[in-house]
Amino acid sequence: MGNSTTWISLNDLGRFYGISAIHCGKILHQHGWRDRRGQPSDDAINAQAARHLGPHGQTQSVVWNQALCRELFETKGLQPVSLSRQIDQWSQFLEAMQSGSPSIASTADQMAEDMPSELVDGVNQQLAERGCSFRVPPHSPSGETKGLSLLG
Known part of the structure; x- marks a missing residue:
């Protein structure tokens, strides 16, 4: 798999479509990519739609393949928020x-x-x-997850 895959959290996926992470999870579950405990199904892992971060047996974060989820969500009639x-x-x-x-x-x-x-x-x-003094500091490039290695 190349480095061009963008892996994002369920929260970020929801933000992209203007829906909640819970709604995202329901769509993924209905498609067979998420189990009742909120974990990616074997089908999702095999399709490379999701992956676990962190060692097996410990608390693991899950990230989702943005392109594959986009295809699924758009077939369900969702459109990205501008x-x-x-x-x-x-x-x-x-x-x-x-x-x-x-x-x-x-x-x-x-x-x-x-x-x-x-x-x-x-x-x-x-x-x-708006006259607000707050400014967001620059981030790392899009697609990178802070402090997490996505190799493997």
Whole structure:
């Protein structure tokens, strides 16, 4: 398998389509790629639609093949959320996070770490236009998962 495969989390997959990770999981389950415990099925692993990260027997993260999931989701009638819509959503979210709320334990900096790198410039521009002082620091290139090796 080449290095061109982009592996993403269920949360990121949901963001791409503007749906929840739970909804993504239901679609994957209905297709036979996810079991009732939320783990990828043997069919998903064999199709290279999903893979486990981390040693077997320990808590493992799961990542999904963006291209294969895209094919599946689009056959179900889902369409990716536009880039401008994603930028708007992230800008509103981070601006609200920076304003703070006693019921939210995370910071805007922590949440910004999960933002797809291709949105950083647009979000920072929109935050500036809104008069918000928060800026998202540059990320590693898209498709990389922080601190995790995807080889193997």
